[in-house]
Amino acid sequence: xxxxxxxxxxxxxxxxxxxxxxxxxxxxxxxxxxxxxxxxxxxxxxxxxxxxxxxxxxxxxxxxxxxxxxxxxxxxxxxxxxxxxxxxxxxxxxxxxxxxxxxxxxxxxxxxxx
Amino acid sequence: xxxxxxxxxxxxxxxxxxxxxxxxxxxxxxxxxxxxxxxxxxxxxxxxxxxxxxxxxxxxxxxxxxxxxxxxxxxxxxxxxxxxxxxxxxxxxxxxxxxxxxxxxxxxxxxxxxxxxxxxxxxxxxxxxxxxxxxxxxxxxxxxxxxxxxxxxxxxxxxxxxxxxxxxxxxxxxxxxxxxxxxxxxxxxxxxxxxxxxxxxxxxxxxxxxxxxxxxxxxxxxxxxxxxxxxxxxxxxxxxxxxxxxxxxxxxxxxxxxxxxxxxxxxxxxxxxxxxxxxxxxxxxxxxxxxxxxxxxxxxxxxxxxxxxxxxxxxxxxxxxxxxxxxxxxxxxxxxxxxxxxxxxxxxxxxxxxxxxxxxxxxxxxxxxxxxxxxxxxxxxxxxxxxxxxxxxxxxxxxxxxxxxxxxxxxxxxxxxxxxxxxxxxxxxxxxxxxxxxxxxxxxxxxx
Numbered sequence: 245x246x247x248x249x250x251x252x253x254x255x256x257x258x259x260x261x262x263x264x265x266x267x268x269x270x271x272x273x274x275x276x277x278x279x280x281x282x283x284x285x286x287x288x289x290x291x292x293x294x295x296x297x298x299x300x301x302x303x304x305x306x307x308x309x310x311x312x313x314x315x316x317x318x319x320x321x322x323x324x325x326x327x328x329x330x331x332x333x334x335x336x337x338x339x340x341x342x343x344x345x346x347x348x349x350x351x352x353x354x355x356x357x358x
Numbered sequence: 359x360x361x362x363x364x365x366x367x368x369x370x371x372x373x374x375x376x377x378x379x380x381x382x383x384x385x386x387x388x389x390x391x392x393x394x395x396x397x398x399x400x401x402x403x404x405x406x407x408x409x410x411x412x413x414x415x416x417x418x419x420x421x422x423x424x425x426x427x428x429x430x431x432x433x434x435x436x437x438x439x440x441x442x443x444x445x446x447x448x449x450x451x452x453x454x455x456x457x458x459x460x461x462x463x464x465x466x467x468x469x470x471x472x473x474x475x476x477x478x479x480x481x482x483x484x485x486x487x488x489x490x491x492x493x494x495x496x497x498x499x500x501x502x503x504x505x506x507x508x509x510x511x512x513x514x515x516x517x518x519x520x521x522x523x524x525x526x527x528x529x530x531x532x533x534x535x536x537x538x539x540x541x542x543x544x545x546x547x548x549x550x551x552x553x554x555x556x557x558x559x560x561x562x563x564x565x566x567x568x569x570x571x572x573x574x575x576x577x578x579x580x581x582x583x584x585x586x587x588x589x590x591x592x593x594x595x596x597x598x599x600x601x602x603x604x605x606x607x608x609x610x611x612x613x614x615x616x617x618x619x620x621x622x623x624x625x626x627x628x629x630x631x632x633x634x635x636x637x638x639x640x641x642x643x644x645x646x647x648x649x650x651x652x653x654x655x656x657x658x659x660x661x662x663x664x665x666x667x668x669x670x671x672x673x674x675x676x677x678x679x680x681x682x683x684x685x686x687x688x689x690x691x692x693x694x695x696x697x698x699x700x701x702x703x704x705x706x707x708x709x710x711x712x713x714x715x716x717x718x719x720x721x722x723x724x725x726x727x728x729x730x731x732x733x734x735x736x737x738x739x740x741x742x743x744x745x746x747x748x749x750x751x752x753x754x755x756x757x758x759x760x761x762x763x764x765x766x767x768x769x770x771x772x773x774x775x776x777x778x779x780x781x782x783x784x785x786x787x788x789x790x791x792x793x794x795x796x797x798x799x800x801x802x803x804x805x806x
Contacts, residue, residue: 301699305695305699308691308692308695309459309692312459312692315691315692316435316455316456316690316691316692317410317435319687319689319691320392320410320435320455320687320688320689320690321410321411321412321687322392322410322411322412322684322685322686322687323411323412323685324412325412325684325687326681326684326685328691329509329680329684329689329691329694330509330677330680330681330684332691332695333509333510333512333513333680333691333694333695333698334513336513336695336698337513337514337516337517337698337702340698340699340702341513341517341702341706344517344702344703344706345521345706347703348703348706348707348710353707353710353787354710355525355709355710355713356710356713356714356786356787356790
């Protein structure tokens with residue numbers, strides 16, 4: 245409890261003891277309002293997830309181009325090897341998609357709240 | 359959660375249907391194969407080729423007249439088409455599969471991906487009409503460009519559909535019904551295409567595709583444009599089309615209820631829309647330009663719901679197409695993932711952009727893209743007419759001008775859409791923020 249709140253509660257108690265119940269209630273209500281106004285809204289941080297997913301995404305792209313010879317060879321063998329490009333596209337879309345989502349939120353570009 | 363299970367179940371139900379229908383011949387040509395040349399004999403005009411696959415097969419191919427031994431690069435993965443009319447294994451065409459990536463090419467792919475994604479998130483489809491030609495102009499063979507575009511389409515559509523589902527715009531049930539029927543429609547479309555190819559050859563097929571493309575895009579695009587103008591003039595509130603209202607009155611079982619689209623309509627109306635979308639998708643390769651107007655004007659969904667639902671259809675059809683092209687070993691995953699890098703940002707930006715605009719803005723963007731793309735294809739029609747002998751040969755200068763118009767129109771379509779979407783989004787965001795500020799100030803006055 246801060247001193248301000250303590251002071252306010254004590255003042256309200258004094259008024260209440262003196263029989264001024266209306267004034268005591270008003271002091272308490274004003275305090276509540278003030279508290280609501282000053283309490284910061286819980287804001288989600290997008291920086292850390294953006295950096296983590298961004299780093300993972302860069303890592304994946306670097307790996308893709310570093311081993312591009314093996315990748316292009318294996319991924320185009322056809323048949324059961326089709327799973328490679330499909331799964332890779334899914335993995336990249338989840339990681340890079342999460343990065344993109346956090347990046348937009350970090351830049352303050354968000355959907356309209358209805 | 360229940361809806362997600364429904365989606366996954368739907369996809370698994372569609373898969374066996376695909377393989378049964380794919381026998382009809384969707385995807386790449388059967389005469390095409392991939393592998394490496396290990397030796398060329400210029401004197402005998404033969405080349406030793408190792409066909410890639412789970413088990414590698416070695417074969418000797420004959421070089422056709424006009425092909426030099428130097429045209430075949432040794433130990434580099436190549437895509438080879440055999441001449442189906444010639445006796446023995448004669449090469450018809452051979453091209454290097456994977457282009458060397460330079461910084462300029464990487465930059466171009468990222469940029470095209472970003473704008474294509476923005477368009478896709480906003481109007482549900484788009485991008486493919488410019489991505490495939492763009493990849494080809496960077497040096498990728500046509501089949502590789504189509505396959506790689508397909509492989510970037512389904513993850514992009516998945517992320518876009520997820521975002522728009524979160525905004526309460528995507529109707530999963532409508533998407534599944536449309537996708538299933540569209541896949542069947544694609545098979546019918548391919549059968550028609552094959553018949554035309556057999557009857558009138560490659561030039562006849564090109565002429566047929568371009569004529570259908572221009573006609574459909576001009577007619578539908580003009581109607582969407584007129585409708586958007588009417589809605590904008592009437593204060594921005596879109597009404598359900600008269601046709602859809604009349605069709606909703608047909609009480610022919612089985613009736614289908616689409617909760618997000620707020621529509622109860624007979625399956626006998628929904629199924630033909632899907633079939634027709636698929637048939638046209640097989641012909642003009644941009645099914646979304648038919649699927650979305652179909653859902654708006656025939657089924658009776660709003661532009662917001664129709665474009666969001668189109669992303670579900672694009673995901674399912676893109677995944678199915680990617681498996682087909684992947685089986686033939688034609689996906690250049692590097693190109694797919696580079697386009698995806700830009701388009702995953704673009705698609706989410708486009709999706710959230712829809713929350714700031716009214717229905718008619720989506721229609722304006724859609725109509726503009728359709729009409730400009732129609733110009734691009736229309737410019738090629740005189741050339742095709744000359745090829746089938748329906749008009750005199752084109753002057754070379756004229757042919758080159760028409761080709762330039764065609765290419766520029768594609769990029770103009772993308773640029774115009776990008777500008778309209780960005781401007782509408784910024785305007786919407788500014789208006790929304792000042793509204794919020796005014797609301798806060800009002801609350802402050804009340805409390806003070």
